Amino acid sequence: MRKAYLLTDEKILERAAELGRGGSTAVTAILISCDDSVKLVVANVGDSRAVISKNGKAEQLSVDHEPNMEKEIIEEKGGFVSNLPGDVPRVDGQLAVARAFGDRSLKKHLSSDPHVAEEVIDESSDFLILASDGLWKVMTNQEAVDEIKDFKDAQAAAKHLTEQAVNRRSKDDISCVVVKFHC
Template identity: 75%
Template sequence: MQGIMTGKDILHKMKAKAGFGSSSADTGKGKSKLSKHITHGYHLVKGKSNHGMEDYVVAQFKKVNDNELGLFAIFDGHSGHDVADYLQSHLFDNILKEPDFWTEPECAITRAYFVTDTTILENAVDLGRGGSTAVTVILINGQKLLVANVGDSRAVICKNGEAIQLSVDHEPSKEKKSIEKRGGFVSNLPGDVPRVDGQLAVARAFGDKSLKRHLSSEPHVATQMVDDDTEFAILASDGLWKVMSNQEAVDSIKHIKDALPAAKHLTEEALNRRSTDDISCIVVRFH
């Protein structure tokens, strides 16, 4: 019935206010209170598939004790959106609950990814048998980036005009040996790209209970300091990266000073290049 706001509508508005987004076309922006020159903007556009939007975004600054954390993530769901939605609400909380996050952040992030994936698998009855890729970035006090990912959503920074990829695309063809050791196989059939057991086009992901024996949820984790040469960061789902190289993405927004118009420009450019997938993009500007 039109005119009545459902519980899901209220939840969506709460998420949007908090810096989370997921819809057919969603957008938002924010800035650091610690470093006023650090800003972010995000934009999502639904692809041309018959299913609903499966991308989810986190983009917010959060004060933790005496530190400011910038929390940025893109979750690209497949075979349903519930796993990506769960990640949006829980993954960063799980990371920050790790007791050694401040002393051994890379180990803490890896463990939190594992714990979160285990919970998803244990709740497959409610969350479904689908899965999600993830790329997460934690900006600590505007000075250090902690980047982690599973799957093919990607994080790229621009330093002195040069694109530098901080994440790793977990492609089945690159991890064929480890997949086969787990009893799986990689095949281009059916379809036109290598897939785990002929089904999934990424070698690492959250969820996917039916394939989990042959999949990994161990993230690639990297640390990057933010210096005077670091101009901005781009996080995006593969709906962007299928049609743009890292350097093309950087070059297309390097003269756009505002983060939100930059994120919108990238999604529009991906559409102009006939990307048919869901497209989600976050731009974080440092200077």
């Protein structure tokens, strides 16, 4: 997963002229069947998040890469983290995450190395939510789990979460995937 994230970042940077100077966060998940068990591997950069529901309880599997958390590393690379009143901390006064794909102008101060977590999928595992920060800025992990716990259809659950984020006046991008277990 780490290699795939680094390769993705390289490809985005190679095409920066046609793609533009911006960047992106990401969260991905892979289910691996091993003998008698199933393992979930989750990776992310930035503030796109993975949350699993186990017996109705939300557990965050990813890490939101906030600039303050990596301030020392950013400063060692020659960058800075701004903390202006009324705003979120930003790398070089611009980007609100410390890890991302692309963002060529900030790349020397950013990382695309993902946080990787593993989780065993068992009978207590209900579903997985993979979503961008547009959902998480207006809804807690547990609120998201509670909103869709009775949905049978994963696509309908994801649509419901995005609609709830819009209804709560999210100002950021909203993308969401729900993976149901034991259907």
